[in-house]
Amino acid sequence: MNVRREYxxxxxxxxxxxxxxxxHTIRALENFPLMGRSVHPSLARAFGAVKLxxxxxxxxxxxLDATVAEALDRACRELMDGTLxxxxxxxxxxxxxxTSTNMNVNEVLANRALELMGLERGxxxxxxxxxxxxLHQSTNDVFPTALRVAALWGLRALEPAVVALQEAxxxxxxxxxxxxxxxxxxxxxxxxxxxxxxxxxxxxxxxxDRWRLDKCxxxxxxxxxxxxxxxxxxxxxxxxxxxxxxELREITGLGLARxxxxxxxxxxxxxxxxxxxxxxxxxxxxxxxxGDLRLLSSGPDAGFGEIRLPARQAGSSIMPxxxxxxxxxxxxxxxxxxxGHDQALTMAAAMGSLELNPFLPLVAxxxxxxxxxxxxxCTILREHCVxxxxxxxxxxxxxxxxxxxxxxxLVPLVGYERAGQLVATAxxxxxxxxxxxxxxxxLTAEQFDAAIxxxxxxxLGFAPTRITAKG
Numbered sequence: 001m002n003v004r005r006e007y008x009x010x011x012x013x014x015x016x017x018x019x020x021x022x023x024h025t026i027r028a029l030e031n032f033p034l035m036g037r038s039v040h041p042s043l044a045r046a047f048g049a050v051k052l053x054x055x056x057x058x059x060x061x062x063x064l065d066a067t068v069a070e071a072l073d074r075a076c077r078e079l080m081d082g083t084l085x086x087x088x089x090x091x092x093x094x095x096x097x098x099t100s101t102n103m104n105v106n107e108v109l110a111n112r113a114l115e116l117m118g119l120e121r122g123x124x125x126x127x128x129x130x131x132x133x134x135l136h137q138s139t140n141d142v143f144p145t146a147l148r149v150a151a152l153w154g155l156r157a158l159e160p161a162v163v164a165l166q167e168a169x170x171x172x173x174x175x176x177x178x179x180x181x182x183x184x185x186x187x188x189x190x191x192x193x194x195x196x197x198x199x200x201x202x203x204x205x206x207x208x209d210r211w212r213l214d215k216c217x218x219x220x221x222x223x224x225x226x227x228x229x230x231x232x233x234x235x236x237x238x239x240x241x242x243x244x245x246x247e248l249r250e251i252t253g254l255g256l257a258r259x260x261x262x263x264x265x266x267x268x269x270x271x272x273x274x275x276x277x278x279x280x281x282x283x284x285x286x287x288x289x290x291g292d293l294r295l296l297s298s299g300p301d302a303g304f305g306e307i308r309l310p311a312r313q314a315g316s317s318i319m320p321x322x323x324x325x326x327x328x329x330x331x332x333x334x335x336x337x338x339x340g341h342d343q344a345l346t347m348a349a350a351m352g353s354l355e356l357n358p359f360l361p362l363v364a365x366x367x368x369x370x371x372x373x374x375x376x377x378c379t380i381l382r383e384h385c386v387x388x389x390x391x392x393x394x395x396x397x398x399x400x401x402x403x404x405x406x407x408x409x410l411v412p413l414v415g416y417e418r419a420g421q422l423v424a425t426a427x428x429x430x431x432x433x434x435x436x437x438x439x440x441x442x443l444t445a446e447q448f449d450a451a452i453x454x455x456x457x458x459x460l461g462f463a464p465t466r467i468t469a470k471g
Contacts, residue, residue, distance in 0.1 A: 004122040020087040020121065022107035022129065028100035032091040039101050039361075040368040044088040046149035047105045048079030050142050050225065051133060053248035057240055058135050068127055071113035080251075084108055092365045097358040098143035106133040136236040136244075138228040140266055140356055145225040145248070147364045151275065152220050152254050154371030155213060161378035162210050162282065168386040169203035172196075178454050181306055181396040182405045189405035192457040195306065195391055198296075202289050209282040216275045221255050223248070224265035230355040231263030269349035269357045272367055279370045280342040283335035286377055290328035290335075293385065297325055305395050310388035327385040331377040338373055341366035400452060402432045409451040414442045 003014040006023035013023045038044075055076060059069035078084045087108045090100045106129035111121040113133075119126055127133070134142075177196035182189050225248060226241035228234050233241050245258040259265035299305035315324035345366040348359035357363075400406060404426060407419045414422070418440075426436045438445045450456060 004120075006122060006124075015122070017121070020084070020108040020111045021089060021104055022111070022122065024100065024103035024129075025090060025107055028090040028094060028104065032094045032100065034091050034093045035365075037092050038089050039092050040150065040364065040372075041082065041085045042150040042153050042368055043101070043146055043364055044085045044105070045080050045082055046146040046153070047088070047101070047142070048076050048081075048084070048109075049149055049251050050146045050248060051105065051109055052076035052080060053225070053244055053251055054135065054137055054142075055133075056251075057244045057247050061237065061239055061243075063135060063237075063240075064132065067117065068113065068132055071116040072109060072127065072133065074116055075109045075112035078112065079105070079109060084112060092361060094361050095358065097139060097356055098361050098364070099139045101361070102134070102139040102142055103129065106130065109133045136228070136240050138234075140229050141224050141227045141231075141262075143360055143364075144266070144269075145223040147272075147360065147367070148220045148223050149248075149252055149254065149256075150364070150368055151272075151371065152217060152252075154368055154375070155216050155220065158371050158375040158378070159210065159213050161375045161382075162206055162213065165378040165382045165386065166203050166206035166210060168382045169199050169206065172386060172389055173199040173203060176391050179391050179393055179396050180400050180452055180454050180457055182399050182403045184405075189403050191405055191408040192400060192452055194454050194458055195396065196454075197458055198292075202292075205285045205289070209285050212278045212281060216278055217255070219271045219275055222257050222259045222265065222271075224259050224262050226258060227262035227266050231261070231266035233262065263355070267352060267355045267357065269352055269360065269363055272363050273346050273349045276342045276345045276367055276370065279367075279374060280339055282374055283338035283342075283370075286335045286374070286381070287332055290332045290381070293328045293389075294325045300392075305392055306399070308390040308392060309385055312384060327380055331381045334373040334377045338370045341370045401434050404433060406433050406452050409457060410437065410443070410448070413447060413451060418442055 002017035004017045005012050006015050007013075008023050008027075010027070013026050015022055015026055052073065055064060055069055055072045058064040059066065059073075064072070075084070079088075088101070088104050090104045094100045110124060110127045110129040110133050113127045114121055114123050117126070173196045175196070176199055177194060179195040180192055181195050181198075183191050183193035183198075223245060224231060226233060226236060226244050228236050241258075245256055249256040293307070293309065296304050296307045297309045300308065309325050309327070311323045312326050313323075315322035315326075345363050348362040348366075349357065351357070351359055404423045407423045410419045410422070414437075422433060422437050422440060422442075425431075425440075426433045429436070434445070434448050437443060437448050443451075
């Protein structure tokens with residue numbers, strides 16, 4: 001294998017001659033064989049944006065040669081658009097607060113710039129990973145800033161997925177508005193509702209998630225770029241510090257702002273905990289919805305069977321005809337993983353010490369993967385499940401006619417005691433509540449049907465003047 005020799009403070013190492021990375025990346029690959037997965041692609045792309053902003057400001061202020069700056073500008077854009085993302089190979093989990101990721105990026109950009117200049121990779125006397133690519137920067141301001149940029153991109157992808165899922169449930173709400181069914185509390189028959197009302201509750205919960213996510217952007221938009229090592233701007237020119245975030249804002253189109261207190265923004269990661277908590281709330285919403293969809297579709301013969309979910313695949317290798325609710329099950333698992341990510345992220349943020357949090361790589365992995373999991377979950381839940389939900393209207397009608405839950409709707413007509421007597425008689429004689437109620441003479445069939453109509457069960461409160469009981 002053709003190799004080149006590179007050196008650092010610890011000595012020299014051989015690097016594959018055709019590799020875009022260098023010695024720092026080689027050491028990181030040896031030191032951190034943990035997950036077997038490289039950093040999140042969005043984080044790599046965000047690093048490209050951050051390095052591009054730094055390079056452009058350094059060139060404008062005379063700190064970078066025009067030839068080097070032009071090559072570096074193109075290399076950064078290639079990393080930002082994903083062309084070079086595969087060259088960022090260090091493990092997602094690493095010691096050093098993300099230094100290995102930063103150096104992997106620096107080496108890749110330096111070697112790509114050299115290539116664009118017609119020079120051999122590793123010619124760091126012409127384009128240095130540290131002196132040129134990392135000029136006026138530190139891992140400690142670059143990594144958190146790139147993480148915020150990547151998280152904002154993740155947020156922009158998640159928000160429309162949540163909105164689309166909300167709208168899908170709103171469509172089911174309209175389609176099922178006329179279907180009266182048994183409502184349940186504590187897994188027991190309770191009162192009547194409509195299937196549309198159940199769907200509306202899911203849509204409203206998702207609407208709250210949508211507005212929670214809207215709050216995330218104002219938290220993530222504040223960055224510490226320019227603060228260098230601990231937020232004091234050590235080794236960076238004052239004019240660079242005041243310009244670099246503006247340049248990054250122009251490059252990304254995101255509403256970024258420099259933190260007023262760069263020391264605080266460098267050492268504290270509580271913003272990521274807050275955002276992760278809002279993602280966890282959305283995950284909890286999805287878990288609840290998916291659990292309900294599994295129950296409502298259970299059976300189909302010996303369960304609730306009130307709705308039918310789209311059949312996606314055969315459900316058993318031994319039970320013919322069995323079809324499982326695989327989409328809600330998959331989304332539940334993804335959402336549970338988001339809850340787990342939140343716990344790990346919270347602990348990582350809490351364990352920061354003094355002027356820096358060394359565990360930001362774990363924060364980045366958990367946060368960015370949670371965005372991905374939730375966006376994908378909303379999409380497959382909508383496309384493969386909610387859009388195709390059907391109601392079993394006949395089954396809902398039978399359950400309403402035979403359910404003692406209908407008795408609550410009769411209380412305004414016959415009173416609590418009489419309604420209780422009707423329930424007891426229906427259970428004792430094995431008859432439907434409607435038959436028993438009409439046979440009692442306390443109300444007519446028309447009054448019973450009106451009391452359990454979609455309009456009546458959805459009305460806010462009751463209007464006693466509209467229905468008058470007999471006797």
